[in-house]
Amino acid sequence: MRKQFLFIFLALIVANTSQAQTRTTRIGYIDMEYILENVSDYKEAKAQLELKAQKWKQEVETRKLDINTLKESLKAEKALLTKELIEERETEIKFQETEMMDYQQKQFGADGNLMRHKAALAKPIQDQVFTAVQDIAEAKNYDFVFDKSSDLTILFSNKRFDISDQVIRVLNRTEKREQLSKKQLKEQEAKEKLENEIDENPDMKDRQKALDSRKAAREKLIEDRRLEQEAKKKEFDDRRKAIKAEREGKKNGTVSEPTQSGTPADGTAKPATATEKTTTEPSTTVNKAEERQKMYEQRKLELEERKRKILEEREAAKKAKEAETQKSNTTNN
Known part of the structure; x- marks a missing residue:
């Protein structure tokens, strides 16, 4: 499948080059994983999902400990039990092991709750990313934009063709625009214009x-x-x-003057006063x-x-x- 996709990709490039030899083909790429990790909404939701996954793991470990306890108990009491009781205990242990494996598969399997929650979590952000990529590609005349984190193997990619940061800025702009006043919106547009010019010109x-x-x-x-x-x-x-x-x-006379003798005539030491x-x-x-x-x-x-x-x-x-x-x-x- 990958070879077929690569062949189609090369064919498209050759066809595009033959039809427009005077225009340079523009190719860009994004890193979806990098973009998702830099979107605040996704990071918060991912942290909550990790807490759920941690609880599921603790539940699995608790069931494993219970099963091991039953096995140790049976091993210690086996000599005192009848054959029917031993079979009954072994059946109970096997039943609990099956339940534990089913629970583990349900939560962490290929089609388990963790994978489905991750897909549901990333879907809205991915839709926003695809929209942002289309807007950037149309505005800056990109012919192809690929996802570096997908199944497509990219052996080498120059950093200047990476538009991931541009996509992140577009997503952040959309979120900020809803909270800006008219004056702030105008300043934001000027800033965005400068950022776009910088993206177009590496120098x-x-x-x-x-x-x-x-x-x-x-x-x-x-x-x-x-x-x-x-x-x-x-x-x-x-x-x-x-x-x-x-x-x-x-x-005020609070500064002490030097005297002929440091002690009074009676020879007793004079206590320090507040003025001293x-x-x-x-x-x-x-x-x-x-x-x-x-x-x-x-x-x-x-x-x-x-x-x-x-x-x-x-x-x-x-x-x-x-x-x-x-x-x-x-x-x-």
Whole structure:
């Protein structure tokens, strides 16, 4: 059957080529399994089905344990039983084994509940995929679109002919459109147009990836600068609070002055007062400010190191692009 299908496929390609020699035949393929695994509705339903299958497996294991228990009991008591009782027990065990096998076949057989549930689960998504594939094929003039996960054997396939991601985007767009406002719908259409252009032009796809990479690096640099400014502001506020607390202490007379003797005349140690305790607060705040200053300097060094790496990556990309351009010019000449 597969050989006949392959022969028909080759015949169609030859016929199409002979009828339209001036037009290049466009062939694409999809991976149905990959698409299904990336559709949220299918993944949720599949998880629920796996829970059911797990319960069925536990039921089978429970029946097996019960049968083994009966066998062990018969083996231990066989010498004490009559022939009729032994035959009766063996008949019961055989009956339960048959029931267990029937149950296992019913749930996990080729035409069992698990396979039928899987087929019923995939059917609506597959219908949506087929519709999406037809729309993409008509819009982009594909002559053939195959399913890589089907019985058709594909020995080699170039990734640029894989339209699975395009199909996933179409399915996600359909789901999102129902929840978007007019303004959001317009923005979504513009985004879809750009994605379609990228799909049609591999060079544009590479350029878009480079732009996205630069954008991400730029956003990270802006975020690092914002964090740096916040650290500076916090450090300034801490210093100002420390100075203010010290001035308030001096103004209110809470800062202790050095004395000739650290103890009173009676020789007893004077207990610490509340005013003396307050003098330690500014110094503690200053210590915290110094720690933050160290953290800020460390953060600054890390930012400088990141900037250096980003510049090196950009320079390397620039040199690689120049080398590629030079190679292309040499080839054309």
